[in-house]
Amino acid sequence: MSQTVRLLSYPVHLVSHDEALQRITQSLAAKTNLHIVTLNPEMLMQGDADPELGAILRSAGLVIPDGAGVVWALRRQGYPDVKRLPGIELSEAVLLHADSCQLRVAIVGAAPEVLEQACLNLKARYPRLQIVFQHHGFMTSSRDEQAVAKECADHRPDVLLVALGVPKQEKWIHQYEHLFQGTVFIGVGGSLDIWSGLKQRAPAFFLKTNLEWLYRITSEPWRIKRTYRTLPLFVVKVCLSKPDQP
Ligand code: UDP
Numbered sequence: 001m002s003q004t005v006r007l008l009s010y011p012v013h014l015v016s017h018d019e020a021l022q023r024i025t026q027s028l029a030a031k032t033n034l035h036i037v038t039l040n041p042e043m044l045m046q047g048d049a050d051p052e053l054g055a056i057l058r059s060a061g062l063v064i065p066d067g068a069g070v071v072w073a074l075r076r077q078g079y080p081d082v083k084r085l086p087g088i089e090l091s092e093a094v095l096l097h098a099d100s101c102q103l104r105v106a107i108v109g110a111a112p113e114v115l116e117q118a119c120l121n122l123k124a125r126y127p128r129l130q131i132v133f134q135h136h137g138f139m140t141s142s143r144d145e146q147a148v149a150k151e152c153a154d155h156r157p158d159v160l161l162v163a164l165g166v167p168k169q170e171k172w173i174h175q176y177e178h179l180f181q182g183t184v185f186i187g188v189g190g191s192l193d194i195w196s197g198l199k200q201r202a203p204a205f206f207l208k209t210n211l212e213w214l215y216r217i218t219s220e221p222w223r224i225k226r227t228y229r230t231l232p233l234f235v236v237k238v239c240l241s242k243p244d245q246p
Contacts (some may be wrong), residue, residue, distance in 0.1 A: 006045055007073055010054075010239055012063050013072070014082055020090055021097065023062055024184050028103070028158055028180050035060045035173050038087025038187065040067025040213075045200050045230040045237075053167040056174045059227035064090065069231065073238040084210055088191045088201070091161060094120040094184065098159055099126035108136035108172075109163025110192035118196035132157055137164045145172070153179035160185050163192045 003014045015023065020036075027034035037043070037060040047054035056136065064085040065071050074082040084237045098105050107119060123129055133155040139145040152160065153176070160183050162169040169187035177185065193199040201207070202215035217223045 005040045005074065005079060007070065007077070008048075010039070010044055010047065010063070011058050012039060012065055012070065012074065013203065014079060015062070015064065015085070015094065016083075017085060017090065020064060020085060022063065023094055024094060025097070027061070027184055028182065033177055033180055033182065034062060034184045035170075035177060036184065037063045037170060038066035038085075038090070038189070039063050039070050041069035041073075041234040042067070042226065042230045043170075044070075045234050046167055047211075050167060053170060055169045056167075062168075068213055069209070069234060071210060073234075074117050076238065077241075077243045079199065086207075086212070087186065087188055088194060091188050091191055094159055095122060095126055095129060098201055099129045102130060103158040104130050104132045104156060105127065106133040106157035106160045107131060107157055107163070107192070108133075108135050108152060108160065109169065109188070110196070111138065112136040114192055114196045114198055117198070118192040121195050121197065137168075148178075149176035149179055152176075156181075157183055159183070161188045161191070162186070163188045163190070165189060189192070 002019045005014060024034065037057055037106050043057065044156065047057045064087065066085060066087045067072060069085060071082050071084050074097060107115065109115065110118065115134055119131055119134050123131065133152045135148045135152065139148055162173055162185060164172055166189065173185045173187060190199065194201055202212040206212050206215040217227055
């Protein structure tokens with residue numbers, strides 16, 4: 001089902017897990033950069049309010065339906081077979097591929113101790129994984145940020161996971177992408193918190209029923225404010241929008 005559709009003027013690529021991986025391997029073979037956005041409703045609403053983020057979302061090479069709200073909206077628009085493709089699961093598949101193909105992986109983001117533990121856990125899980133560069137996500141100045149990006153690029157990663165939260169990670173990737181060549185970038189949000197063991201993914205029931213978001217806001221109540229600021233507006237906009245032609 002590889003197809004590009006529009007959701008509220010943003011492109012979404014309807015790809016299965018395997019098709020996404022295929023797109024990634026093609027990009028690696030062609031030595032081109034590929035920015036992967038793991039889309040959720042919050043990002044779309046932030047993109048409407050922030051033109052810089054909006055433009056990045058529209059120009060990313062691969063935009064996958066990560067959020068349950070995105071899946072709901074697309075099914076409502078006439079794509080009943082759309083399934084969630086969680087960014088953390090795609091990233092884990094990419095790491096597995098990196099492990100078996102000896103790809104060079106870099107990771108930028110999260111608190112220093114979280115990053116350290118996440119990298120240790122990932123190396124235990126993928127024993128041949130080459131993490132050629134890692135740096136925490138709390139850079140103190142834009143000069144520092146730029147130096148980290150340059151140092152990261154000097155390590156010529158095939159895959160760069162950026163965990164700075166939205167919209168920081170998308171902007172970071174967009175700003176520094178030109179320093180890299182043949183790199184697959186994924187904005188992975190809170191995935192390092194999960195890989196470090198600091199946080200847990202939702203139990204299987206929530207994943208199966210597309211309710212991971214509900215688990216996240218109940219286990220991290222500070223998210224409620226963020227969700228309530230954006231979700232109702234997203235639902236209204238989707239309900240008022242003209243369906244894309246399937
Ligand atoms: N983070 C970071 N630098 C910052 C802000 C956030 O490294 O300046 C990290 C934070 O520690 C966490 C991740 O970015 O590991 C964001 O996680 P969150 O679950 O909030 O991501 P989102 O909900 O945006 O996907």
